Amino acid sequence: SYELTQPPSVSVSPGQTASITCSGDKLGSKYACWYQQKPGQSPVVVIYQDNKRPSGIPERFSGSNSGNTATLTISGTQAMDEADYYCQAWDSSSAVFGGGTKLTVL
């Protein structure tokens, strides 16, 4: 079965750039999306179709996807961005989620 691999944790200082990676076989040939989940809340999509932001998502969130790796980048990270982030893609009509990355803003 298809697998997506994320680092368990990433730390960033306020105002700096955070990058969270998601690796999978030929992931660049699929569309990737990213979800933000804060404690006790439901996930919210922050990036879809590799690099598109839904309305209401701040411009500091961006995405890319090439080769075997998709990347979520948060520029000028703020304390409110501290959350778990999950990548997700489709393989053979099945949705696959990465294991999640806990972003800590120190």
Added chain:
Amino acid sequence: QVQLQESGPGLVKPSETLSLTCTVSGGSVTSYYWSWIRQPPGKGLEWIGYIYTSGSTNYNPSLKSRVTISVDTSKNQFSLKLTSVTAADTAVYYCARLESSGSYSRWFDPWGQGTLVTVSS
């Protein structure tokens, strides 16, 4: 703005069937795909399956033998049944709409608030 709300028992006994319903408000279930996703306590997300309003379904291969998703357009609801549950099925269960752009770009938005289902005797 579409909102989703899960409902159903919060406690299910081992070997019994877990049944949940998702009520859609602020929009119609018609002409969309709808999905169930779960998250064991302290763990990551697992896709369970989806249904189109025509009734066509697709399930996670690892759960396929135990899962049924159905839709009731008259009530603007869709439902999940998971049979023969064990403690491993304890999780927060989310319902979500499946958005799409073209044939290959699909994402879950919005999500319901989630409901915790505990499997225990």
